[in-house]
Amino acid sequence: MVGHGLVCVILTAGHAQKLSKEIEADTSNKYSHLKGIPKALLPSPRGKRILDHWWDALNTRQLFSEVFLVTNGDKYKHFERWATASDFPLVNLINDGSTMPENAIGALADFELVVRTKNLHNHHILVIAGDMLFQQDSKFDIAQVVDYYFRNPDGDLAIYYEMEPSEPTTSRGIVEVCPETNKILKFLEKPSPEETTSRNASVVFYTFRCETVARVSAYLQEFPLVSQRTFGSYMSWLINDKKVTVYGMKLPTGFQLIGQVGLKDYESWVSYFASQAEKESTEPIIRRAYARVGLMGNPSDGFHGKTISLSISNFWAEVTIRESQTLRLIPHPLSDPTEFGSIADLHAISDKEGYLGGLRLLQATCKKFYHYCATRGIALTRRNFTLSYDTNIPRQVGLAGSSAIVTATLKCLMAFYNLTNKDMPKPLQPQFILEVEKEELRINAGLQDRVVQIYEGLVYMDFTKSVMESEGHGHYQHLPATLPPLFLAYLSNPSDSGRIHSDVAARWQQGDEAVVQGMQRFAELTDTARDAIERSDWEALAELMTANFNLRRELYSDAALGPENIWMINIGRNFGAAVKFPGSGGAVLGLLNDPAKMEEMRHQYQLEGCVVVDIIPRQPSPL
DSSP states (O other), X not given: OGGGTEEEEEEOOOOOHHHHHHHHHOOSSTTGGGTTOOGGGSBOGGGOBHHHHHHHHHOOTXXXXXXXXXXXXXXXHHHHHHHHHTTOOGGGEEEOOOOSGGGOOOHHHHHHHHHHHTTOTTSEEEEEETTOEETTTTOBOHHHHHHHHHHOTTSEEEEEEEOOTTSOGGGSEEEEEOTTTOBEEEEEESOOTTTOSOOEEEEEEEEEOHHHHXXXXXXXXXXXXXXXXXXXXXXXXXXXXXXXXXXXXXXXXXXXXXXXXXXXXXHHHHHHHHHHHXXXXXXXXXXXXXXXXEEESTTXXXXXXXXXXXXXXXXXXXXXXEEOSSOEEOOOXXXXXXXXXXXHHHHHHHHHHOSOOSHHHHHHHHHHXXXXXXXXXXXXXXXXXXXXXXXXXXXXXSSOHHHHHHHHHHHHHHHHTTOOTTTSOGGGHHHHHHHIIIIITOOOOOSHHHHHHHHOSEEEEEOOHHHHHHHSSOEEEEOOSOOOOEEEEEESSOOOTTOOOOOHHXXXXXXXXXXXXXXXXXXXXXXXXXXXXXXXXXXXXXHHHHHHHHHHHHHHOXXXXXXHHHHHHHHHHHTTOEEEOSSSSSEEEEEOOOHHHHHHHHHHHHHTTEEEEXXXXXXXXOO
């Protein structure tokens, strides 16, 4: 990165009069040791000073050819002492000569002073306010900021964060960011809530190209008042007048002690950040994703069709993440065995469970998550974690066990790094999960399972081509969660040995009329089933479930569906149940609203070596 000529400038020349006066006026002697101390050198959580955390983050020789710090004449000696003790080069410490607010020259003029006196006109420059307190100490990775800046050579870079609910927009510069390009569309200096819906707060944390650095002198000549010589005013001038392109990058951390803050502000934010850091370092985060059953339309989700699926509480995958010194992925003792009693045990377990456990799912999700954040302008905090998982979803019975592990892992990573649905919109999360499985692990899959595991409950999904192309994702709607009793039956020892490969997908791609019409019929059945569910017509729903399976059987053939799966369907039908596949095979989903026959059928399934489960629907998450 040194080859890019990247320089860093730290601004600490502000005169924090309000905070200094309140410390001086305090009669409790609690803050006597802080009298005369500049804001950047005040203690922060975990014992360090605010500036120490910035220096820890910036003191990476591979990123910056030089780091400069500009301060004022009143506090210069404090920073000189700090520089000597912190291995900061004294020659890079610059005094702007101001001694009080009345003769301050302004933050932008301080920046220009460094550029002019150190001849930095031909450098890329990262500039930060070194007296800002930020959450999670210095754990955000400055290398991610630098990398994202150089990914977009046509623009400058502005860092922003999402404000806490208690913070008013009138206290910050607010940016409106394009969700597709990450370009900043508008910069609003301390707007009222009526002026913008954005709560993305900009702080003095920018990376400028040479041409933008060159504009500073012209701006200072045009705006001579000190009140105009703020970075907020400069960025507003640049962005709102479209003089340059500025990209936005979100840091999952808050920045505080900005501007004229008082002792109460200092106390409260230091306490808040300390409690947050303690909570993050000690409390594990646990997230679950639930198995699903395809109620209608399966498998048309991969053919621009429509489906209805239900998440169920019976089976789940659970992932736990906690902070740790190194990043560790813990293998599951049952799904990722590494020790065996004998080679015969190894043979038996491998024959039954296969070779691919859940560890690869965790690793692939982490890799894809980092890539997503790096390319979309989200800088992750520099925290390591230990990731482990557990699951009780039966293998190879089509209940979306693999995607449940990926989904739960994604939920954990988002919570651990303080990302919200604004950072990865909820309709796009199923696509992320699908890409983990298809692109990273070469698992053939569609969106249906991932949608219902993100949204939960009973979900109607429309994947028609026009919707997908216009929205970039499907249309998803929660349906009433009240359903008749449903059951699931599956083989205790499933196998694909009796099935042959289906050519339906290839025929659909080729425009085969029978397959195209069949997929359209799946979508029609799904819309009719949605109407039946909304009016609680369970007799109609049962007929539609039967029609759904008959259509699948017609399109795919018994050979492709497999004799064991057809056999399980026939057991249910012999008792008058409406039975279909809930997924790709290995299990059947049924509706039989007759308690006496239900018990007889259960016994028959069990006699034939099947497991029978009464389905417990999972209540939906809010859309």
